[in-house]
Amino acid sequence: MTEGNFTDYVKIHVTSGKGGAGSAHLRREKYIPQGGPDGGDGGRGGHIILRANHNMWTLHHLKFKRHFKASEGLNGSKQTSTGADGEDVYIDVPLGTLVINTDTNERMKELLEDGEELIIAKGGMGGRGNNHFKSSTNQTPRYAQPGTPGEEGNFTLEMKVLADVGLVGFPNAGKSTLLSVITAAKPKIANYEFTTLKPNLGIVEYRDHRTFVMADIPGIIEGAAEGKGLGHYFLRHIERNSSLLFLIPADADDIRKQYDILLDELKRYNPELLDKDKLVAISKSDMLDEELKAEMKVELDKDFKGIPYMFFSSVAQTGLMELKDKLWSMLNEKSVTD
Template identity: 45%
Template sequence: MQFIDQAKIEVEAGKGGDGIVAFRREKYVPAGGPSGGNGGRGGSVILVASENLQTLLDFRYKRRFVAKNGSRGGPKNKTGASGDDLLIEVPCGTAVYNRESDELIGDLTKPGQTLLVAEGGKGGLGNKYFLSNRNRAPEHALPGLDGEIKTLRLELKLLAEVGIIGLPNAGKSTLISALSAARPKIADYPFTTLIPNLGVVRKPTGDGTVFADIPGLIEGASQGAGLGHDFLRHIERTRLLLHVIDATSEDVVGEYNTIMQELQSYGRELREKTQIIALNKIDAVDKENIDLEALASELNHLSFAPVFIISAVTGEGLQPMLQQIWDTLDALNVKEEEEVIEVLGIGNKEI
């Protein structure tokens, strides 16, 4: 299955049904008066977040969606039937933008969450609506209103708590395969990961946490170089970044600075996200000539983030790193709860 995380679609809500002109024509009912019914409402276009979809691939083949029109009114004051709403399923994590104004219309992050993107037109009024003391036999009605037409841009941003970032060939794919059941492509050349890979890592309590292996970033990624620009958006929703650095590199600190500069250039507070650093591939390091502890200390001093010396291949150092990830996520949960309490003003109240 292809991973498509952007799509452009056009949605058109249904037109409201026309009101009609009609009069009562019944035996023994003289001067029956107007009886033209109103038109029905046009159907609206509604997006629905679904757990069953993981990509926007469907929108590559169908890009125009039209809801049903409302029916015209009927005689004897009958209102026309409303057009059926058109429900369009999208993956959880889809952000919806107005393509013309670039305004964010909504963000669908939870299963079953809905978003009205084009409202159906109102039905026209029948002639019964225009009855008055001055006009006892109105002979005009109103047409239904057109439904909204919008061009939308859909962006899928993966829902993962931990984002694994780093330069190409840092060992990110090997790491996520070691931690979870994910089986991404692994090879000894750069850019083997062309799409984000998701893996569920089990906590000691049995709960699952989603990790996302983000395709390798390079210098200039925030301006479109390499693959990074297309996938930096997937880091936005993560709560914690696991920054993987190749310990066999000739310039470990330089690699760290390259990634941080790209996060800074991209904006959206990516650089401020909580990080844990993994100094990977220690199984391939010449430990007689490279002081891993000194490298870790230098990175810690530079980033103020905990640094772990690991090998995704042999599993060395993975458990202490995972424990730090669980502890950090728990701390972030507590912090977020406290912020909610403070915003709602429900703390420190006397009972």
């Protein structure tokens, strides 16, 4: 999937179908000149329904089609025949899509299960035919109910990337390079900040043909939790990741300080993010010789006491299998405990 085809935020306008009118027909047949009412009910108008689809990864299909209208229910007819219901309109969205009523700012639901549905605009009810209104004092009612109008509204769809591992780091930490090396994803890579403007997903092939999904979340900067830069736009994608991989380059001025800043941004955005499994990976370690790496380990053992860390290099392709092993272990332990 190219970055240009990845869309994770759209606004749509929907109109459900109007209900059909009930019939005021009176039975008039040969030899039955004064038959009673036999008008049928009108059909229900079509609903507008969102449906989660695990085969979808983006909202790109809604980028250029944002108006949806369901058909009206048909009117009732004689012999108490009910009109056909209007056809429902289904809008498929990826798992992890949050639905917000733009008109009321209500956060309605987050669709997380395949096939899960949410009616965002109910079709109007069909009117009742005159057959419902006959009584001992009014045996030939000549009226019926009209159908009720459908609903109309504006909705915002926000997609949060569903992945097993989310890459967290400052711009230029090497996240896109790692993803390009251990998956078939081809993210944009360049030596300037915010090269990645949309999340990139890749499938990591592990031992015995097993796989897991990794997401390159665009780089965080200080103040991201307050929306600085593209902060909120980036951070919401981390909420749905099972585990977090913190990437910090080996040439960083202070590795522990960078980790603390990243952790603080996540905490201020959503404290629950700190409950996820975390692994610190020191990228670009091909720049280190064994003596320098040994010196750094002494300091890192003190700074990251109780926090797992490891060295790797995407360019030299060293430490990648060990990184996969550790991530798989984290994910497997998490699935067992869950």
